[in-house]
Amino acid sequence: EVGDGNINFVYIVEGPKGALVVKQALPYVRVVGESWPMTLDRIFFETLALRQQHALAPGLVPEVHFFSRPSAVIVMEYVAPPAIVLRKGLVAGRTYPLLAAHMSDFLAQTLFGTSLIAINTEVHRDRVAEFCGNVEMCRLTEQVIFTEPYVIATNNRWTAPQLDADAAALREDNELKLAVARLKAKFMERAQALLHGDLHTGSVMVTADRTVVIDPEFGFYGPMGFDVGALIANLLLAYLSQDGHATAENNREDAKKWILQCIVDTWQQFEAKFLALWNDKSKAVGDAYPAAVFNSAPLLAAAQQAFMRELLEDSLGYAGAKMIRRIVGIAHVEDMESIADADVRAACERRALNLGKRLVKESSSFKSITDVVAAAQASA
Amino acid sequence: EVGDGNINFVYIVEGPKGALVVKQALPYVRVVGESWPMTLDRIFFETLALRQQHALAPGLVPEVHFFSRPSAVIVMEYVAPPAIVLRKGLVAGRTYPLLAAHMSDFLAQTLFGTSLIAINTEVHRDRVAEFCGNVEMCRLTEQVIFTEPYVIATNNRWTAPQLDADAAALREDNELKLAVARLKAKFMERAQALLHGDLHTGSVMVTADRTVVIDPEFGFYGPMGFDVGALIANLLLAYLSQDGHATAENNREDAKKWILQCIVDTWQQFEAKFLALWNDKSKAVGDAYPAAVFNSAPLLAAAQQAFMRELLEDSLGYAGAKMIRRIVGIAHVEDMESIADADVRAACERRALNLGKRLVKESSSFKSITDVVAAAQASA
């Protein structure tokens, strides 16, 4: 058993011809136990999402070899060492020069390829209907990301007493709560593309030359910015945690610089790749932007610009919400948790919380991704 | 057979104990014939929507007594004379003092009651999934409202040659096409509430004291503004057609004044009723705005204000798109069609077209519904 995840069991099965991964869901949350039941349906939707994403981004998603719904088991490609979970690499201060290229590919291919820019309305509504069945996982996301950080909830925890006042302030911040409600409604209502649904740095396995996105058990049709924002949020958390890991031998300045550049590159390459797909007349055959209507280059460019502007805004809003919940909600990140000194940790966490709040409240005032990394650098 | 609709067959069946209506779908569009096939599923979704809307707004929707999916037949309450179709009353210059009260009730009850303000996420996604099955009707809407008016399409027609240049201008109006694309994407992606889906004045039957909303065969989960906008659009079309029906005996000034007031009253009463439902703690039990988060009166009021602001904007955008398509698209309205003199008709239609364009392009610049009726009055 190698599962370091919180929810399911993951086994490596080795044979003479090689190794495979067996992932099994049990009807409860692994780290909590039977007292927190959780639907087995999630592994069915994980399989659907893995297959769809593998079809769209083959090298970047493990291949599913076998799925059994009765046993709640997926047999999939084993992503062998030296691959490790990206979050662990980031905590260790490592850098991955191809990460932005790979993740921007994954995002562009999976989000474009399941959107109404690429797909017709019949297929789209059919798939949306199917993924509505993953409602229990959506409900969990709604609860832990969009509700609990803003109320008193037994699930919540934070570095106390250092962040007590910061956590309390969230519950009184009406401007923040209004912006979060808007993000939540869009999450619940807008079926823009098939999302991974849990695209943090623990769902990405990396080596120097390969990147694999695993664990889409929260997959559903939602707003694209939710996936893009998840990745940005977790890279920002990694960045803001680096000072807590700095030592005399490694002040982490190189890692910090690389993470910020990776955020910029990921967004910019994602945007370029997404638009390249959209500009490919053999691929942009969906019903949302028919060629007959978008019949001139300036018109199409204007539509694309408006689309990307809104997507950046959504992404920053969701990124902010995800940063906040990782500091005061149920599930924290190893990037921060592994900072032993509570005062040092709280200082890093406070920067993350404050940047998260800004991203949520001022998502429309960031004109570009470089503004965002500038704000991260300047944050205190 | 009494059906004056374009799509289905409607029979009155009289017996000793009273009369019932039998509505039957055939697998094609009635006015066109077998050359335009259309799914029988629509009458299944009409039944689902009628039952749901009847449960929420009992007096305002016919009761379904029987439904047979194999025969594609609904047996429902007969809305007896003197009730007539609202559009016919408006063309005749009649006024209905209770119309705004009734329609605002229908809209508030059905839209609020099927939204995530009232409903939890499990039930919502379940219903959304079911109504995804009405995709063929959604596809038709997408085609005739959001696409064809902006391209050269054999379905399109208009009063020619008077409106030739106006119709051609739509295809060159990039600002308009961008705004329409935004409305279309929201229509395709955002499952905000169960919509009637075809809420024009031909789907409403009226007497002086009763109003009944029929024919939700285009029902699906979509953005609330699509229903609100449909009604506003058709009332504006009625208003702008009155000059074409003016005679020496009846200059239609009273009808015009009443229609504009009806638009204002419908929106304002809808808003008040929707917010009253939202303020009722026994009714606002959905997952989108949990009481634990919205725990102060000013915060809830701010959320409601933002919600209503966006809903008005959506409604005006959809209203504009619907006005445009009724002038240059496949399906016209009797309000205009029955103006015999083509020059007079074209003059009325041009005003409708221009107002529709403004509503689409400038939906966010109208600060209130009274601004909209002022624009209608001033339109030329």
Ligand SMILES: Nc1ncnc2c1ncn2[C@@H]1O[C@H](COP(=O)(O)OP(=O)(O)O)[C@@H](O)[C@H]1O
């Ligand atoms: N295909 C795979 N190849 C190699 N290791 C894997 C694979 N899938 C999962 N793992 C390992 O198991 C861990 C947990 O898997 P994950 O799918 O994230 O489960 P959970 O849903 O419990 O989070 C991963 O962090 C990774 O270390």
Ligand SMILES: Nc1ncnc2c1ncn2[C@@H]1O[C@H](COP(=O)(O)OP(=O)(O)O)[C@@H](O)[C@H]1O
């Ligand atoms: N329940 C009813 N009671 C009385 N008349 C009805 C009823 N339902 C439909 N009608 C009449 O039949 C016409 C067509 O019905 P409708 O449901 O609008 O069919 P279609 O889908 O073909 O437009 C209506 O305009 C109205 O005149």
Ligand SMILES: [Mg+2]
């Ligand atoms: Mg995992």
Ligand SMILES: [Mg+2]
């Ligand atoms: Mg998981």
Ligand SMILES: [Mg+2]
């Ligand atoms: Mg912590």
Ligand SMILES: [Mg+2]
């Ligand atoms: Mg009808």
Ligand SMILES: [Mg+2]
């Ligand atoms: Mg009909």
